[in-house]
């Protein structure tokens with residue numbers, strides 16, 4: 001047996017980056033996977049590319065009605081929802097002094113309100129199902145340390161606070177809730193940041209060098225390296241782990 005045999009797992013932001021890598025990883029380990037993304041077409045493409053049963057859904061995680069719809073669609077298709085990876089997010093590399101109200105609100109809507117809606121909806125559903133469950137939220141090293149990404153860091157700190165609250169509220173009905181804090185993972189979001197720094201190999205090397213393992217190996221972390229951590233935290237091997245953040249950051253928080 002595999003650690004996710006027949007489990008129904010939903011992944012938001014599943015059409016790209018570490019969400020898509022995690023959808024592939026979980027599918028390869030036996031899960032039935034629901035891929036949710038703002039980009040419906042790419043969500044369906046990823047779902048179709050998986051080896052096992054899968055469903056792709058277009059939804060905006062910051063919208064309450066969309067949240068209800070993606071949760072209901074998972075249950076309708078597969079009969080239950082066992083594990084959830086709340087991973088959708090948008091980047092934002094603006095310092096506080098330069099930040100606009102519009103961009104602040106847009107980043108908070110996806111990265112914080114989206115997590116609130118996903119956690120509340122998943123917990124309500126899992127309480128109703130009465131068979132426990134597990135949830136992982138993607139925060140960031142910017143949820144744990146100061147950074148020059150004002151709105152992004154604020155939203156991710158808030159998401160981390162919600163994870164701790166949800167872990168306490170979920171415990172009585174057997175739901176574990178944890179966070180992962182990635183740093184410098186090779187995804188389209190990271191490549192966009194490279195572009196802000198001028199792009200090309202020089203920008204990539206400069207970004208690699210901000211991370212101990214990245215500097216040593218001249219690379220970012222991979223989506224698969226994130227996926228293996230998410231798979232562990234969502235699975236029963238992590239049965240006594242709840243309310244924590246696990247960094248997957250090549251050592252950047254310790255440097």
Ligand code: NAD
Pocket residue numbers: 012013014015016017018019036037038039059060061062087088089090091110114138139140141181182183184185186187188189190
């Ligand atoms: P990505 O841009 O490749 O993937 C993010 C996905 O989320 C995209 O497919 C996008 O369409 C989707 N999305 C955006 N807004 C959405 C919305 N409102 N509703 C539904 N889906 C939406 O980026 P990634 O690097 O794989 O990012 C995944 C998560 O990891 C994000 O929460 C991000 O903040 C976080 N993160 C990334 C890094 C990194 O180094 N790449 C580091 C720390 C944290």
